[in-house]
Amino acid sequence: MTPLIWALRLAGHDVLACCPPNLEHVLHNVGADTVPLATEFDPMALAGSLLPTGLLPVEVWGVADDERWRSTAPMLVERGLKTTAESLDLARTWRPDLVISDPLEIAGRIVAGHLGVPYVRHRWGIDPVTHVIDSLIDELLAEHVADLPQPVATTDVCPPSLQVPGIPTGLPLRYVPYNGAGPVPDWAMRRTAPRRLCVTMGTALPEFRGAQLLLQRILRAAAELADLEVVLAAKKIDSALLEEFGDLIVGAGQAPLTSLLGTCDAVVHHGGSGGTITTTRFGLPHVVTPQWGDQYACAQRIRGLGIGVALDTAALQRNQGAITDAVRTVIEDEAPRLAAKQLAEEAAAQPSPAEVVDQLVELAR
Known part of the structure; x- marks a missing residue:
């Protein structure tokens, strides 16, 4: 999302990034204002704690298939609901005109629905996930949220030929490589x-x-x-x-x-x-x-x-x-x-x- 954040700022728009506290420094490095939400979230550290010493994830858990993705939906919804209340309090004060979040982030979508503003989904690249879990997430959220909004657009940094065949077409967005900044050896x-x-x-x-x-x-x-x-x-x-x-x-x-x-x-x-x-x-x-x-x-x-x-x-x-x-x-x-x-x-x-x-x-x- 970094180049899109830059482009929004350069065009004169205000950008506020909501994230777990352990990601704030990443966003500060790219020049984004942040508000920390909920507790730290580090899925890689969690994976490392579950992995036997000396083995790779592929050796222990194997290929991620559609069933594996579907099994993550309850966790995603649970985490999204945990951050919804404070996200909504913040948004009602800050009053965004647009909410952008990635496919696995739930709170932003709920906030957009409550405020009646457009919600845009931002794919991070090749997307084998969204079309598999969308309907399941909608079902799980229906118990908590009325009139859940669908995205008005899905920005897609993946070249069309490289994207998963058959999934809904996104709004094309050129990928500008950003891998962090630092001294070049x-x-x-x-x-x-x-x-x-x-x-x-x-x-x-x-x-x-x-x-x-x-x-x-x-x-x-x-x-x-x-x-x-x-x-x-x-x-x-x-x-x-x-x-x-x-x-x-x-x-x-x-x-x-x-x-x-x-x-x-x-x-x-x-x-x-x-x-x-x-x-x-x-x-x-x-x-x-x-x-x-x-x-x-x-x-x-x-x-x-x-x-x-x-x-x-x-x-x-x-x-x-x-x-x-x-x-x-x-x-x-x-x-x-x-x-x-x-x-x-x-x-x-x-x-x-x-x-x-x-x-x-x-x-x-």
Whole structure:
């Protein structure tokens, strides 16, 4: 949502972000005014507490299917109802003309209905969820809320070709990559080998011991290829890996992907929406190692479009040969590279956040 927040502010509109207290610093970093609501909410920490040491989520819980998504609906409704009262008190004072929230956030939709203002749903990327749980959430909320509003629009940062087939079309919104801001290290900008591979596992996954074992397999695969260097965009990396692959790794640590990918030939990532669509905007092929949630849908669409390789089972992520073949494919084969560049052109042609703000203003009026 960050580029949309920027576009709204630059067009002269007031923006107020309501969020759990543990997310306030993220929104402050992008220049948004915030109000903390309810208690802290950290689903990654919860997942980590339930995960046996040394295992990855894919090894324990398997693929997220429609039934798994439906099972989350009661939890989403319960959490949304917990924040509705204070959200509504705030909104009655602040008087928004428009409410925007993501597909799994319930309180904003209820508040919009109470105030009689338009509600806009903002997809975070590939969306295997909304069409599965919408009717169930409506049923659960009917006991608590009368005249629940439907979204007047659904902003969609995912290029149409990459989106889940068959779901309702959204309001196209160009994805402007934002992966945080910070110092850009020297290794991010300076390529020292003919080919470069970026490996990233997001902000939460590297904390799990199993992720470090998977990372070791990925580095072993990269070591099989000549004239290749690796950059690791990860907050946490085992020192033993840096020692074992010292000649292969030219840079490691937390860095914005936007400062890295312009020098890379391919990306290995876990299928998070940010990493997936940022890689797409740079026109690079993917190797995807999904672990939970919508990451499996990202992997399926990447495979389906031929823009990369999906290692979307525990068996594949344990298989050194499969990982090596996947890395070799995205580094050496022309077909996924050409397909990725074509998708990047489609993504770049989407309306800019500034253009979409004009459409949102009309909806608010």
